Amino acid sequence: xxxxxxxxxxxxxxxxxxxxxxxxxxxxxxxxxxxxxxxxxxxxxxxxxxxxxxxxxxxxxxxxxxxxxxxxxxxxxxxxxxxxxxxxxxxxxxxxxxxxxxxxxxxxxxxxxxxxxxxxxxxxxxxxxxxxxxxxxxxxxxxxxxxxxxxxxxxxxxxxxxxxxxxxxxxxxxxxxxxxxxxxxxxxxxxxxxxxxxxxxxxxxxxxxxxxxxxxxxxxxxxxxxxxxxxxx
Amino acid sequence: xxxxxxxxxxxxxxxxxxxxxxxxxxxxxxxxxxxxxxxxxxxxxxxxxxxxxxxxxxxxxxxxxxxxxxxxxxxxxxxxxxxxxxxxxxxxxxxxxxxxxxxxxxxxxxxxxxxxxxxxxxxxxxxxxxxxxxxxxxxxxxxxxxxxxxxxxxxxxxxxxxxxxxxxxxxxxxxxxxxxxxxxxxxxxxxxxxxxxxxxxxxxxxxxxxxxxxxxxxxxxxxxxxxxxxxxx
DNA sequence: CTTCTGTCTTCTGTATACAGAGTACTTGAT
DNA sequence: ATCAAGTACTCTGTATACAGAAGACAGAAG
Numbered sequence: 001x002x003x004x005x006x007x008x009x010x011x012x013x014x015x016x017x018x019x020x021x022x023x024x025x026x027x028x029x030x031x032x033x034x035x036x037x038x039x040x041x042x043x044x045x046x047x048x049x050x051x052x053x054x055x056x057x058x059x060x061x062x063x064x065x066x067x068x069x070x071x072x073x074x075x076x077x078x079x080x081x082x083x084x085x086x087x088x089x090x091x092x093x094x095x096x097x098x099x100x101x102x103x104x105x106x107x108x109x110x111x112x113x114x115x116x117x118x119x120x121x122x123x124x125x126x127x128x129x130x131x132x133x134x135x136x137x138x139x140x141x142x143x144x145x146x147x148x149x150x151x152x153x154x155x156x157x158x159x160x161x162x163x164x165x166x167x168x169x170x171x172x173x174x175x176x177x178x179x180x181x182x183x184x185x186x187x188x189x190x191x192x193x194x195x196x197x198x199x200x201x202x203x204x205x206x207x208x209x210x211x212x213x214x215x216x217x218x219x220x221x222x223x224x225x226x227x228x229x230x231x232x233x
Numbered sequence: 234x235x236x237x238x239x240x241x242x243x244x245x246x247x248x249x250x251x252x253x254x255x256x257x258x259x260x261x262x263x264x265x266x267x268x269x270x271x272x273x274x275x276x277x278x279x280x281x282x283x284x285x286x287x288x289x290x291x292x293x294x295x296x297x298x299x300x301x302x303x304x305x306x307x308x309x310x311x312x313x314x315x316x317x318x319x320x321x322x323x324x325x326x327x328x329x330x331x332x333x334x335x336x337x338x339x340x341x342x343x344x345x346x347x348x349x350x351x352x353x354x355x356x357x358x359x360x361x362x363x364x365x366x367x368x369x370x371x372x373x374x375x376x377x378x379x380x381x382x383x384x385x386x387x388x389x390x391x392x393x394x395x396x397x398x399x400x401x402x403x404x405x406x407x408x409x410x411x412x413x414x415x416x417x418x419x420x421x422x423x424x425x426x427x428x429x430x431x432x433x434x435x436x437x438x439x440x441x442x443x444x445x446x447x448x449x450x451x452x453x454x455x456x457x458x459x460x461x462x463x464x465x466x
Numbered sequence: 467c468t469t470c471t472g473t474c475t476t477c478t479g480t481a482t483a484c485a486g487a488g489t490a491c492t493t494g495a496t
Numbered sequence: 497a498t499c500a501a502g503t504a505c506t507c508t509g510t511a512t513a514c515a516g517a518a519g520a521c522a523g524a525a526g
Contacts (some may be wrong), residue, residue: 062298069302093392100337159326
């Protein structure tokens with residue numbers, strides 16, 4: 001790490017800025033958790049991960065503490081951190097809170113969102129439909145999350161967006177593994193279609209209803225894919 | 234700066250366990266922020282605070298990262314952490330999210346809470362009324378928070394309770410300074426009276442209504458006490 | 467008097483060192 | 497062969513050391 005660096009070469013983006021190490025480690029750890037490289041319940045070996053990431057334990061531990069407050073890992077005294085494993089009940093509860101937040105945000109969005117922002121959501125929606133038709137699950141998934149975040153953002157409530165983002169982050173892994181069948185995917189797309197129409201019509205009641213239905217269905221879809229997902233309870 | 238520091242950390246009863254240092258530092262820092270010892274916008278000098286608490290910078294920095302994820306402090310690259318200063322809009326937004334959460338929780342509580350738990354809330358309420366009649370503002374304040382947390386807990390949704398607790402934590406300082414006048418205090422008590430009655434009657438609609446009113450009023454009460462509270466925006 | 471610049475101090479960010487608890491392995495007895 | 501106790505290794509938690517950036521200050525130039 002403290003090698004004699006030759007400074008006449010630009011090294012376009014290889015170099016990690018001192019001040020961005022924390023963020024960099026955070027993102028790497030989140031990815032490792034979400035992508036299942038660090039499975040739920042597994043311990044985070046600081047020495048090993050630090051070596052793997054090329055940083056010492058000090059900033060790594062700080063990042064782990066940050067993740068602990070985010071709820072992605074759990075701190076166990078004298079035994080370090082383990083990747084948090086969510087049970088079915090916990091997942092259901094989180095999805096219910098997300099539902100509550102999105103319904104409120106959606107209702108508010110119909111009242112206060114400006115037209116340009118709604119057009120922005122429509123564009124995301126069209127892109128997502130495109131991914132659906134091409135069978136591009138990964139980008140569909142990403143756009144799906146982006147759309148939900150965007151709708152929440154339309155409400156113009158920073159705290160609401162933040163809380164929503166945090167919960168969505170925790171569920172990323174759970175939803176990441178869920179490869180639902182064709183008909184479930186189709187119904188999800190259909191719900192999204194209703195959603196964007198309600199939004200464009202600024203029909204708050206319909207928006208709230210369809211969001212409620214969508215999130216309830218989301219839970220059902222997740223639950224069915226939850227058999228051996230290492231989720232106790 | 235490297236003076237022999239007198240260990241005046243908690244030391245509540247004898248020995249501090251190795252594994253509890255993290256929690257101890259966290260609580261101390263939270264207290265220092267909530268009680269205004271570290272005013273909003275001020276930088277956290279790691280050396281100074283570490284000496285004051287009798288710990289080295291390493292565990293202190295880890296606690297600061299944790300608080301950053303909680304939203305109590307803000308990390309500024311190469312400049313450390315500063316106590317987060319909330320503007321009026323941010324406070325209003327947070328209170329709105331709390332309102333949303335409490336209304337949902339209150340509604341659900343009327344459906345699923347068991348009788349004993351409701352009796353528990355009633356006891357807290359009676360204690361709070363007692364504090365009101367004795368003019369004991371500090372304990373009134375604490376019981377007030379406890380009651381709201383308890384009502385949310387009645388819904389039996391861990392994620393909901395956690396999100397609610399986090400937001401309430403952030404607002405602790407703001408509400409801590411708010412010394413409202415007699416008539417405002419009286420109306421708050423009156424709202425709480427409605428609240429407990431609605432809960433005992435398991436009247437979900439009324440519960441949601443009174444909670445909505447109570448939280449809206451809470452914002453008004455806070456706003457009026459927000460003049461020179463160092464809150465930009 | 468103002469402003470710019472070079473230097474010095476202070477503080478953050480990271481790495482390394484060390485002590486103690488946890489974990490696994492080995493050895494001995496039943 | 498199984499189980500228990502002792503031992504050695506591993507890993508966490510904390511302290512200290514060090515490099516570099518930010519901020520403060522003083523002196524010189526305009």
